[in-house]
Amino acid sequence: MEILGVFFKFILSFALILIAARIGGEIAERYLKQPAVIGELVAGIAISPFALGGLINDPIILNFAAIPTVNLPAAWGLGGLPPDTEFNVMEIISEIAVVALLFVAGVETNVRAFLRQGKTGALVAVGGVVLPFIFGYFITMLFYPEAGSAGWLFMGAVLTATSIGITVRILMDMKRLHTKEGTTILVAAVIDDIIGIVILSVVMSVAATGAINVLEAIRIAIVGFVIWFALIMIGVKFHKRISRFVLTPFKRSGTMPIAAIIIGFLIAYLVTLVDLHPVVGAYAAGLMFAATAEKEEIIEKTRPIMLFLAPFFFCFLGMQVDVPLLAAGAAVAGILIVLATLGKIVGCYVPARLAGKLSHNESMIVGVGMVPRGEVGLIIAGVGLTMHAVSMELFGVAVAVSIVTTLIVPSMLKPLFRRQVVPASESEESEEPPG
Amino acid sequence: MEILGVFFKFILSFALILIAARIGGEIAERYLKQPAVIGELVAGIAISPFALGGLINDPIILNFAAIPTVNLPAAWGLGGLPPDTEFNVMEIISEIAVVALLFVAGVETNVRAFLRQGKTGALVAVGGVVLPFIFGYFITMLFYPEAGSAGWLFMGAVLTATSIGITVRILMDMKRLHTKEGTTILVAAVIDDIIGIVILSVVMSVAATGAINVLEAIRIAIVGFVIWFALIMIGVKFHKRISRFVLTPFKRSGTMPIAAIIIGFLIAYLVTLVDLHPVVGAYAAGLMFAATAEKEEIIEKTRPIMLFLAPFFFCFLGMQVDVPLLAAGAAVAGILIVLATLGKIVGCYVPARLAGKLSHNESMIVGVGMVPRGEVGLIIAGVGLTMHAVSMELFGVAVAVSIVTTLIVPSMLKPLFRRQVVPASESEESEEPPG
Numbered sequence: 001m002e003i004l005g006v007f008f009k010f011i012l013s014f015a016l017i018l019i020a021a022r023i024g025g026e027i028a029e030r031y032l033k034q035p036a037v038i039g040e041l042v043a044g045i046a047i048s049p050f051a052l053g054g055l056i057n058d059p060i061i062l063n064f065a066a067i068p069t070v071n072l073p074a075a076w077g078l079g080g081l082p083p084d085t086e087f088n089v090m091e092i093i094s095e096i097a098v099v100a101l102l103f104v105a106g107v108e109t110n111v112r113a114f115l116r117q118g119k120t121g122a123l124v125a126v127g128g129v130v131l132p133f134i135f136g137y138f139i140t141m142l143f144y145p146e147a148g149s150a151g152w153l154f155m156g157a158v159l160t161a162t163s164i165g166i167t168v169r170i171l172m173d174m175k176r177l178h179t180k181e182g183t184t185i186l187v188a189a190v191i192d193d194i195i196g197i198v199i200l201s202v203v204m205s206v207a208a209t210g211a212i213n214v215l216e217a218i219r220i221a222i223v224g225f226v227i228w229f230a231l232i233m234i235g236v237k238f239h240k241r242i243s244r245f246v247l248t249p250f251k252r253s254g255t256m257p258i259a260a261i262i263i264g265f266l267i268a269y270l271v272t273l274v275d276l277h278p279v280v281g282a283y284a285a286g287l288m289f290a291a292t293a294e295k296e297e298i299i300e301k302t303r304p305i306m307l308f309l310a311p312f313f314f315c316f317l318g319m320q321v322d323v324p325l326l327a328a329g330a331a332v333a334g335i336l337i338v339l340a341t342l343g344k345i346v347g348c349y350v351p352a353r354l355a356g357k358l359s360h361n362e363s364m365i366v367g368v369g370m371v372p373r374g375e376v377g378l379i380i381a382g383v384g385l386t387m388h389a390v391s392m393e394l395f396g397v398a399v400a401v402s403i404v405t406t407l408i409v410p411s412m413l414k415p416l417f418r419r420q421v422v423p424a425s426e427s428e429e430s431e432e433p434p435g
Numbered sequence: 436m437e438i439l440g441v442f443f444k445f446i447l448s449f450a451l452i453l454i455a456a457r458i459g460g461e462i463a464e465r466y467l468k469q470p471a472v473i474g475e476l477v478a479g480i481a482i483s484p485f486a487l488g489g490l491i492n493d494p495i496i497l498n499f500a501a502i503p504t505v506n507l508p509a510a511w512g513l514g515g516l517p518p519d520t521e522f523n524v525m526e527i528i529s530e531i532a533v534v535a536l537l538f539v540a541g542v543e544t545n546v547r548a549f550l551r552q553g554k555t556g557a558l559v560a561v562g563g564v565v566l567p568f569i570f571g572y573f574i575t576m577l578f579y580p581e582a583g584s585a586g587w588l589f590m591g592a593v594l595t596a597t598s599i600g601i602t603v604r605i606l607m608d609m610k611r612l613h614t615k616e617g618t619t620i621l622v623a624a625v626i627d628d629i630i631g632i633v634i635l636s637v638v639m640s641v642a643a644t645g646a647i648n649v650l651e652a653i654r655i656a657i658v659g660f661v662i663w664f665a666l667i668m669i670g671v672k673f674h675k676r677i678s679r680f681v682l683t684p685f686k687r688s689g690t691m692p693i694a695a696i697i698i699g700f701l702i703a704y705l706v707t708l709v710d711l712h713p714v715v716g717a718y719a720a721g722l723m724f725a726a727t728a729e730k731e732e733i734i735e736k737t738r739p740i741m742l743f744l745a746p747f748f749f750c751f752l753g754m755q756v757d758v759p760l761l762a763a764g765a766a767v768a769g770i771l772i773v774l775a776t777l778g779k780i781v782g783c784y785v786p787a788r789l790a791g792k793l794s795h796n797e798s799m800i801v802g803v804g805m806v807p808r809g810e811v812g813l814i815i816a817g818v819g820l821t822m823h824a825v826s827m828e829l830f831g832v833a834v835a836v837s838i839v840t841t842l843i844v845p846s847m848l849k850p851l852f853r854r855q856v857v858p859a860s861e862s863e864e865s866e867e868p869p870g
Contacts, residue, residue, distance in 0.1 A: 008707040015700035092445045265450035272443040301739040
């Protein structure tokens with residue numbers, strides 16, 4: 001009975017995290033007009049073991065109930081890990097959730113438009129990645145010398161990735177998704193995310209080996225981009241065969257979208273064999289199916305799975321923020337927020353203006369629109385925490401940067417949009433942002 | 436890196452189980468014209484650690500990677516458990532899956548028709564429960580005296596519950612769902628499942644305390660039925676308020692069905708506080724929402740979640756069947772299959788003929804239609820295994836009974852239907868069975 005009690009407590013924890021996430025997401029969207037992900041994160045901070053969860057005197061319910069890896073049976077072969085390495089059961093559900101999230105985000109991408117407008121987008125993305133990465137790396141080095149190169153690299157990586165979900169939501173709300181600047185942001189944000197998750201794979205290998213191996217980093221970056229590009233091209237070139245041989249056989253039993261997401265999970269694992277993070281594979285698998293005729297049906301049936309699981313991921317991430325430590329890191333967080341904002345605006349403005357031939361105001365919209373850090377930055381911070389490359393304090397800084405850069409953008413974008421002529425034919429978008 | 440490797444292996448295991456389940460389900464449905472659940476179970480048997488999984492030399496990938504509870508940190512408070520008690524990480528996902536399955540099964544129930552035709556259905560259900568329970572209890576006592584009263588009770592309980600999913604599927608395929616005998620089977624199967632999961636709660640308490648406490652058993656049975664009936668009546672009487680205060684607030688953000696299933700998870704936990712199994716709460720919560728105007732939307736958006744997770748549950752259940760032990764239990768399984776079949780036919784025929792005033796042939800259809808044991812029987816067997824009240828050998832017997840009683844029914848029903856006059860106005864059903 002008592003062992004069943006453990007399972008029941010996990011079910012309760014699962015339910016409570018989902019409830020907190022939904023309430024937080026609802027408050028953020030309805031009353032604060034912010035993306036749900038912000039509310040989910042803040043709800044996680046509120047119910048974390050360092051806040052409300054700490055009041056519940058139970059190791060499992062809203063607490064992490066970590067199993068020290070030294071306690072695991074010898075057969076698991078983890079004896080060589082340092083004694084402070086812990087194994088968290090709910091983290092597996094969180095991993096499954098983030099794979100589902102990135103898969104659906106991939107399927108929802110307009111791959112063909114993406115390939116057409118790739119050049120300007122790619123330049124904007126690269127421009128927006130370089131400065132924030134450098135700022136993140138060196139500011140962390142300055143204030144947290146003890147974090148070491150792995151910690152500095154993680155914080156650099158956290159600052160790079162623009163949140164597609166948040167950006168799309170703001171553009172949709174302002175009915176600017178299909179303008180020139182809107183498309184540029186969208187394409188750049190997608191490339192940004194890919195750069196971010198490839199950087200994550202590189203940083204992971206650095207954290208694992210403890211040293212920056214330039215050749216190894218280049219190898220992983222190349223493998224990551226090749227896999228990503230290969231799956232996009234397989235989707236675009238062979239979408240008819242994928243429909244016919246992979247998807248259609250499952251249509252009669254009504255499980256075609258389920259088959260697609262299961263393949264996403266398999267590819268998510270397969271990329272880990274070449275040292276990439278599962279989210280790279282999940283995203284690329286989604287992009288592959290995004291080119292098929294079944295795209296809409298896959299989105300319709302896998303979106304509920306994502307909507308069910310993704311809030312768990314973000315809320316669980318928020319739960320890992322140690323609030324008192326957050327106060328300790330506030331000064332550094334403030335500096336990083338300013339630099340992350342300026343770095344993105346400058347880094348994206350220049351290529352948008354020069355290569356994309358956008359006006360000053362349009363280029364400013366692109367720059368400011370790219371400021372929010374979101375899902376991918378948080379995923380990277382979470383991996384850093386799991387690998388012990390990022391301390392609890394640095395993790396709190398990373399979450400604070402993600403939340404604040406998202407909160408400030410709507411008020412910065414509105415005056416810029418006011419200066420623009422509103423296109424008369426602009427209609428409400430049917431696309432919805434992930435997350 | 437190595438600790439991340441553990442997470443990646445769990446993702447692989449998760450993906451492989453889902454893939455095996457989907458392939459098994461597809462083969463069963465497409466080529467063998469059997470319910471998908473049979474294919475998912477058999478696929479689980481094939482990839483289990485006792486079969487293909489055993490060939491993979493890894494404790495996590497397709498193996499159970501159990502954590503002995505004696506190894507858990509003292510804070511978990513499980514030190515008092517016997518040293519052979521193990522804690523399986525994937526089992527938590529399996530528990531989440533079965534809660535999702537029962538919730539959706541509940542929402543899909545036609546609660547109002549159910550309340551109208553409840554009397555005959557209830558009598559057929561009770562008739563079909565008594566004989567199989569007695570057979571299961573005493574045959575197990577005869578052949579497995581060492582299993583003790585908890586083991587005998589579990590095997591009795593396993594034989595009681597008719598699979599709604601399998602029965603509905605067969606009736607649908609034969610276009611007989613809306614006939615008098617079809618409705619009777621449907622209502623009786625629902626009550627059967629409720630009886631089964633309430634018996635499960637009773638048996639759990641017996642297994643936990645090690646003795647049959649009649650008063651305690653009656654208390655749990657009453658609490659179980661009261662909660663179940665109360666949630667149905669709350670749904671039927673207050674469905675407008677549930678829509679207005681619980682569901683409508685979440686419509687604007689498009690997460691209403693997600694909010695509903697999250698409430699299902701919460702209720703699933705809450706019922707464990709009064710010693711009921713979570714599936715009782717999940718099912719009753721689903722029944723509550725089944726009376727609301729939002730029913731269809733909830734089904735549409737939670738069904739993909741169930742379709743994604745439920746095969747994991749059944750395949751994982753199949754993985755726990757030890758094939759060599761299955762051969763050892765074959766004789767007992769054979770006896771139980773014959774008695775389970777006869778017990779259901781006789782026990783359901785008599786009330787259908789006497790109380791329901793059905794013809795001989797219609798009553799035979801009801802009796803035979805109630806023969807398949809399915810989801811709930813398997814859930815009960817799985818709980819028995821987790822609680823160590825059911826041995827590996829008995830668990831294999833339970834799974835064999837579920838599979839065989841399902842396989843034999845279509846060929847038994849067809850000649851009975853042929854003797855019936857086909858109603859001319861009968862049209863294809865839109866309802867779909869769960870699982």
